[in-house]
Amino acid sequence: MACFLVPMTEAIVTTVVQKVVENKEKKTGVNHAEKTGLTWSRRLSWLNKLLWGGTILLAFEHLWHGEIVPWPPFLTAMENPADVAPMLHEVATIGVSMAVLVTIVWGIIIIIAEAKSRGLSEIKIAPVRGDQ
Amino acid sequence: MWLILTALAAIVTTIIWYVKAPDDKYKVGLLSWIFWGATLMWLADHVMAYLMEGGEFFEINLDATLLGISVIIVALLVWVIVLLVSDPKGVFKKILKI
Numbered sequence: 001m002a003c004f005l006v007p008m009t010e011a012i013v014t015t016v017v018q019k020v021v022e023n024k025e026k027k028t029g030v031n032h033a034e035k036t037g038l039t040w041s042r043r044l045s046w047l048n049k050l051l052w053g054g055t056i057l058l059a060f061e062h063l064w065h066g067e068i069v070p071w072p073p074f075l076t077a078m079e080n081p082a083d084v085a086p087m088l089h090e091v092a093t094i095g096v097s098m099a100v101l102v103t104i105v106w107g108i109i110i111i112i113a114e115a116k117s118r119g120l121s122e123i124k125i126a127p128v129r130g131d132q
Numbered sequence: 133m134w135l136i137l138t139a140l141a142a143i144v145t146t147i148i149w150y151v152k153a154p155d156d157k158y159k160v161g162l163l164s165w166i167f168w169g170a171t172l173m174w175l176a177d178h179v180m181a182y183l184m185e186g187g188e189f190f191e192i193n194l195d196a197t198l199l200g201i202s203v204i205i206v207a208l209l210v211w212v213i214v215l216l217v218s219d220p221k222g223v224f225k226k227i228l229k230i
Binding site for chain 2: 056101
């Protein structure tokens with residue numbers, strides 16, 4: 001009914017956070033990349049792409065099913081008071097689970113990327129030794 | 133059915149991105165992120181709906197298939213718009229100079 005509103009809200013918040021972090025990184029000139037090869041703004045950009053991509057396609061699916069309309073109140077469930085409670089229940093259950101799953105997968109991607117990045121930097125630091 | 137088609141599109145675009153990586157001039161990576169985002173969200177939707185309401189996990193019919201194809205078209209449309217606006221090949225700059 002309106003489950004995509006939860007990841008959309010998260011996407012708005014993380015987009016703002018990414019912009020703030022990006023500006024801070026530009027001002028200070030010091031970023032996390034020196035240690036791991038990944039800046040926080042880059043990590044957040046991956047989350048934003050996942051969230052906005054999913055939100056756009058889910059909004060289209062809701063439009064297809066007639067659950068959202070391009071005129072107020074936009075959500076067809078809002079037209080009937082009896083549909084409001086089930087809509088809020090769906091937002092609280094399915095919507096939250098969508099946002100949580102995307103965030104968990106993003107976290108796993110970050111952990112893997114960090115581990116790979118650290119592995120590469122250790123190889124660069126430690127020169128290859130001959131037989132002793 | 134749209135979950136299956138979107139997941140398929142996500143896998144195909146990831147393979148295309150990896151073959152060309154680290155070069156991502158045409159932003160295939162972005163298209164891949166879009167498809168993965170939607171795939172994960174629909175996966176959560178399907179699992180939650182299945183646990184709460186039961187019934188069939190995948191909706192396989194003509195309407196669901198058409199929705200899957202339409203979703204892929206929408207994602208491609210978003211990608212094309214981003215590609216044309218960012219113009220990584222500088223095509224518009226060259227055309228406007230001439």
